[in-house]
Amino acid sequence: MAQRKSPTRPRPAAPPRPRDAEQTRSEILHAARVLFATRGYANAGMREIAAAAGITPALVVRYFGSKRDLFIAAIESDIGLGPFLGPDRATVGRHIARYFFSKPVREADTLSILLHAAGEPEVCDLATELLAARVIQPLARWLGPPRAEARASLLLAIISGTWLFRQALPMRAFTGGPDTALASCMAAQIQHVVDGLPEA
Amino acid sequence: MAQRKSPTRPRPAAPPRPRDAEQTRSEILHAARVLFATRGYANAGMREIAAAAGITPALVVRYFGSKRDLFIAAIESDIGLGPFLGPDRATVGRHIARYFFSKPVREADTLSILLHAAGEPEVCDLATELLAARVIQPLARWLGPPRAEARASLLLAIISGTWLFRQALPMRAFTGGPDTALASCMAAQIQHVVDGLPEA
DNA sequence: GTTTTTTGTAAACGCCTGTTGACTTCTAGC
DNA sequence: GCTAGAAGTCAACAGGCGTTTACAAAAAAC
Structure with missing residues (x-):
């Protein structure tokens, strides 16, 4: 079978993000709320939300499943008079x-x-x-x-x-x-x- | 210089659309107004507008320049109380x-x-x-x-x-x-x- | 100390978008 | 009848989208 290349690229000097799933999740949610509120659903992109949360778009998908599910999570919070x-x-x-x-x-x-x-x-x-x-x-x-x-x-x-x-x-x-x-x-x-x- | 191929594909039997620039223009504008009003600017695509007007997206661009200019034309009509x-x-x-x-x-x-x-x-x-x-x-x-x-x-x-x-x-x-x-x-x-x- | 799971990144996938250029075909003017 | 230009089609482009897959590394479990 074909063997995959393992380039072992030089790791960049940027300090890796601290691993805290709960905090990451809440940061994604906050970024999503801000961008959904200011740009709307269609204009707020996954890459933009991920960048605002300081992570990668793939991680947003892993935490929330899809953009629509992220939207549902974003509105499932306090609302009302x-x-x-x-x-x-x-x-x-x-x-x-x-x-x-x-x-x-x-x-x-x-x-x-x-x-x-x-x-x-x-x-x-x-x-x-x-x-x-x-x-x-x-x-x-x-x-x-x-x-x-x-x-x-x-x-x-x-x-x-x-x-x-x-x-x-x-x-x-x-x-x-x-x-x-x-x-x-x-x-x-x-x-x-x-x-x-x-x-x- | 390179010569382009001229395939002379068989023309379909569909009757060609009557050529009336003024009517076509107003049909594009009407389709755009309907779709902008129901789907919003971001969700109303040029292909969708063109299809609703019965033409090709390229023709929409030729008549109105760009999507934004089409939007401007679509709101430049009667409004007010x-x-x-x-x-x-x-x-x-x-x-x-x-x-x-x-x-x-x-x-x-x-x-x-x-x-x-x-x-x-x-x-x-x-x-x-x-x-x-x-x-x-x-x-x-x-x-x-x-x-x-x-x-x-x-x-x-x-x-x-x-x-x-x-x-x-x-x-x-x-x-x-x-x-x-x-x-x-x-x-x-x-x-x-x-x-x-x-x-x- | 080794293995497994979790948390993260990087690169690509297929799809859709607005827009462009080359090309036909109808029509009006001579 | 012939020709120039208007009217319209088609196929492609470059770029962005949401999402997926493959992989690295830190932490936890044993």
Whole structure:
């Protein structure tokens, strides 16, 4: 049988990466979250993610199986408005608006990842299912009648639209801080929906 | 000099496409708009667009130069809320909501194309500039004080968020018709912003 | 001390992409 | 009728993609 060449190439002087599987795995996941959130699923390449994690693309595959499985792992973390859904309903609008207009734009948040999944045939369904289960349903329960699910959906649309133009499709008006006119308008708007949204 | 082979392959029996440059150009543009709107910039391939137009990818390049130039041509058409910005301010919320919840989901509208440009490094800036010039500015002028630009931005966020979850990231609650609870909530919501958005 | 398993790298694979150049074929002008 | 140019097809290119295979080396097990 044919014998393979064993060139024993000169090993480079670069110090080898310390072997820590758990840390490597979390570094891959963090890099993937950042790149999925900023570039979207299609534009974030495996080589780019691997380079950001300081490793080789083959290792990403070994840890997570495939790009799609990596995406699933990247969105399987905390998402939802849970922290805001407390007993104090009178100021929740201001709190949510302040939170989203204080958030650093380039952070690796799950909402950005999911919004970037729009139109990606591979991961679009996953994104919508996650949003329905983790955002719409708890929010509708917290809101209560009347028209709980419609009001919850509308809140998701407001927040997502705002965050879309702040993070993914950045427009000047949306990139300011929590003390801008837009932030206070958003707060009033959210509060209006929370309070029951009387018919126009 | 080397002479090229001239194989004179047998011509297939398929009837040749009628030669009409103007019609071909508009068919390419329509196919591009549909595919950019449904699949996004990255996922809509030149071969796919060419096939939808019934021609060859090389011809798409000859008509439009490059994929990016084709995208520019695809968004250089009517966009904006112009038709709604009339003298009747009391019912504009209902009109806009009814329009967007009556629109067929798979139509090739410019808003979908622009939302799908999120995160695409090649075309992201174009999309935001077009939205600012053709939507935000006229809308702010029509709205008037107080905080015209902030309210205009908020309206864009509401409409875009709603349309995003109806078209690009389709969720059950958003795919209904103009008589659903969500549509009437959206109408009330828009009207509230148009009317001046009193502080919460 | 030797063997086995884990953790990592390097190079390639097949496929798909946008784009190009050479080539036909229809059509309009003379 | 002949010719020039427009309209369209075909095949290939270079490069990027996700993924796989082969291999090296450190750590762990015995």
